[in-house]
Amino acid sequence: MSAENRANTDHKFATAMMIYMSAQNELATKARENIAAIRENTALDQMCLYIVEDTYDDSSDPSEARTTIHYELPPSAVDGHFDKPPLFPGINKAVTNPGVFNKFLIRANTHFTSFGQNQANQKILILWGHGGGMVMLDEDKEKGNPRARASIAEFVEVLERQKELEFDIIAFDSCYMGVIEVMNQFREATKFALVSSTVVAADGYPYKKFIGDLKRDGPGLRPDTAAALIAARYDEHYKLLLPNEERYLFVCDMKEIEKCADTLNKLGEELSKLLGEDEQNDPVRDAVDEALIAAHAESAYVPVLIFLRKLASRLQFRPDQNKFKDLYEAMDKLALAVKASFRGQLSDGGYTPTSPLIWSPENRGMFLRSHQAYNQLDSSMNGTGGWTKMWRKFHAIPDVLNIETAIPGKFTLGLPPSVLFNLM
Numbered sequence: 001m002s003a004e005n006r007a008n009t010d011h012k013f014a015t016a017m018m019i020y021m022s023a024q025n026e027l028a029t030k031a032r033e034n035i036a037a038i039r040e041n042t043a044l045d046q047m048c049l050y051i052v053e054d055t056y057d058d059s060s061d062p063s064e065a066r067t068t069i070h071y072e073l074p075p076s077a078v079d080g081h082f083d084k085p086p087l088f089p090g091i092n093k094a095v096t097n098p099g100v101f102n103k104f105l106i107r108a109n110t111h112f113t114s115f116g117q118n119q120a121n122q123k124i125l126i127l128w129g130h131g132g133g134m135v136m137l138d139e140d141k142e143k144g145n146p147r148a149r150a151s152i153a154e155f156v157e158v159l160e161r162q163k164e165l166e167f168d169i170i171a172f173d174s175c176y177m178g179v180i181e182v183m184n185q186f187r188e189a190t191k192f193a194l195v196s197s198t199v200v201a202a203d204g205y206p207y208k209k210f211i212g213d214l215k216r217d218g219p220g221l222r223p224d225t226a227a228a229l230i231a232a233r234y235d236e237h238y239k240l241l242l243p244n245e246e247r248y249l250f251v252c253d254m255k256e257i258e259k260c261a262d263t264l265n266k267l268g269e270e271l272s273k274l275l276g277e278d279e280q281n282d283p284v285r286d287a288v289d290e291a292l293i294a295a296h297a298e299s300a301y302v303p304v305l306i307f308l309r310k311l312a313s314r315l316q317f318r319p320d321q322n323k324f325k326d327l328y329e330a331m332d333k334l335a336l337a338v339k340a341s342f343r344g345q346l347s348d349g350g351y352t353p354t355s356p357l358i359w360s361p362e363n364r365g366m367f368l369r370s371h372q373a374y375n376q377l378d379s380s381m382n383g384t385g386g387w388t389k390m391w392r393k394f395h396a397i398p399d400v401l402n403i404e405t406a407i408p409g410k411f412t413l414g415l416p417p418s419v420l421f422n423l424m
Helices: 027-037 098-113 154-163 180-185 207-220 223-241 257-274 285-296 302-316 319-340 364-374 386-394
Strands: 016-024 047-056 066-072 124-130 135-139 148-153 171-172 192-195 251-254 299-303 355-358
Touching: 016 098, 016 135, 016 207, 027 047, 027 207, 047 098, 047 207, 066 098, 098 148, 098 154, 124 135, 124 223, 135 154, 148 154, 154 180, 171 223, 180 257, 180 319, 180 355, 192 223, 207 223, 223 251, 251 319, 257 285, 257 319, 257 386, 285 302, 299 302, 302 319, 302 355, 355 386, 364 386
Parallel strands: 016 047, 016 124, 124 171, 171 192
Antiparallel strands: 047 066, 135 148, 192 251, 299 355
């Protein structure tokens, strides 16, 4: 940090914000546009920001293809603080790597505390880049190699290790991250999350607008009201920009999210009891299949509220209603838990339903491709949770072929300190 930045360490600020941008892909220009939108609000009164931008330049030299820069923006940063951000040379792992993420968290914490005030009203982390439920962020790789993607479980472990810097809000400027089981993974890492269950446009959050609002109103906000403000600005922005599309953010309350995961597993247990052995002649399997189709399931996820409603409608006229009593009760409890956990434009209607998502691998191949990633999540209980067991029975997959070897406990996901602290 420059002497100029450190000169005044008695600034008070209401909002500390870290933006972690994985833009070493086709989103590179959008990252620059978002940073420019933040810059338009200078001076950034009542705010202290730390931005990591991992992108690529236009050089033809492959050794210069990666450009990782960071902006250490002090409280009340002015336009000049955005000029010539420092370049990080020699990063030998992608920003999708948990060790690199850990390094930048340490730097962000040093930046925030260097101004003598670490009691901001709200500390916000924005994870910026591509998303897809059980994966988030990614970056281009050389031809023939798959994209690098961040592991939800490993990023959460890093956040839980970082006791010095605990975020009140984690916002996902990423598509399809409003998955119940994924949000449950963050329950001890933050108080609130901001997530979308649909596509997030490439333009991302309306940074100029909500940064300006935080600059003005931040001192009077709490984490819950700050999260609600950002969600409201996002909803308003896309209602005007894309009036015929569903673009909403949910505020997820981490005090409630575990109930969602628990009731989802209970629903799985009740469905498992009702599934017959004959895959070809099972009315309950048929009802689940029909409900998934009616609820617009895609990419192994389905909006939960419409799925519950469609499943009930497929079963309600069967003559053997008594045997569905416990199932209906589990469905009601899950719906109530969702409504207690997620605030925003909850809907199970319209062309694009906007309730949170749940894992729904409707065919066997989809299950086999994704069950290992799912079993890394706490709600799976290493493959023994009710929801994953239901899908295993649904696809007639023997337990012995699916249960993983025991997944290491917290802070032991193959990330010893020698790895975490020596990747840059």
